[in-house]
Amino acid sequence: QSALTQPASVSGSPGQSITIPCSGSSSDIGSFNHVSWYQHHPGKAPKLMIYEVSNRPSGVSNRFSGSKSVNTASLTISGLQAEDEADYYCMSHTSSDTYVFGTGTKVSVL
Amino acid sequence: EVQLAESGGGLVQPGGSLRLSCAASGFTFSPYWMGWVRQAPGKGLEWVANISPHGSANPYVDSLKGRFAISRDNAKSSLYLQMNSLRVEDTAVYHCVRWGVNYGIDYWGQGTLVTVSS
Numbered sequence: 001q002s003a004l005t006q007p008a009s010v011s012g013s014p015g016q017s018i019t020i021p022c023s024g025s026s027s028d029i030g031s032f033n034h035v036s037w038y039q040h041h042p043g044k045a046p047k048l049m050i051y052e053v054s055n056r057p058s059g060v061s062n063r064f065s066g067s068k069s070v071n072t073a074s075l076t077i078s079g080l081q082a083e084d085e086a087d088y089y090c091m092s093h094t095s096s097d098t099y100v101f102g103t104g105t106k107v108s109v110l
Numbered sequence: 111e112v113q114l115a116e117s118g119g120g121l122v123q124p125g126g127s128l129r130l131s132c133a134a135s136g137f138t139f140s141p142y143w144m145g146w147v148r149q150a151p152g153k154g155l156e157w158v159a160n161i162s163p164h165g166s167a168n169p170y171v172d173s174l175k176g177r178f179a180i181s182r183d184n185a186k187s188s189l190y191l192q193m194n195s196l197r198v199e200d201t202a203v204y205h206c207v208r209w210g211v212n213y214g215i216d217y218w219g220q221g222t223l224v225t226v227s228s
Contacts, residue, residue: 099157
């Protein structure tokens with residue numbers, strides 16, 4: 001199972017919106033709505049930001065939103081803030097009943 | 111407060127074995143799927159394995175089948191990962207994780223570092 005494909009880096013200015021795509025296949029993203037997104041500040045434990053494509057856990061800012069189209073999922077961060085600077089990973093359930101992460105995207109706030 | 115505390119990491123030679131443990135607290139352990147996720151130095155996150163609440167189902171990433179074994183002891187609220195025939199490329203921080211009800215990982219441990227080197 002190959003990792004899902006994400007851009008290595010995405011940047012934006014404070015207040016702007018950015019979108020991180022996560023490209024998979026019909027065997028993972030395209031098969032289920034079991035896509036989640038994680039924010040990872042180096043040295044800290046990753047944090048669940050989105051589950052089941054577009055749902056936010058309690059306590060996660062509504063500036064974070066998720067969507068999916070066919071085999072590609074996306075995470076959008078609106079109103080970008082300095083604290084959003086981190087690594088972001090998508091993850092999907094697969095048709096083999098395993099899980100696969102994306103390659104990871106470093107978000108920089110200019 | 112949910113806490114997942116890993117232990118058992120360290121330096122091991124190629125071909126060696128290690129057993130990681132994860133002590134869970136702050137929640138009722140037995141109903142939850144649990145798992146392990148690793149991150150090699152400078153690399154991304156990699157799902158390793160999961161285990162069902164009663165241990166009857168335990169999917170693994172294909173590349174690790176036959177070398178790693180996940181298990182749990184619900185009476186001790188503990189999760190384990192037995193790692194055999196270790197390779198240099200298994201060097202990583204190994205995180206114990208709890209799966210929520212919605213196919214997402216809702217809690218992560220801080221991780222334990224495994225270094226495979228001669």
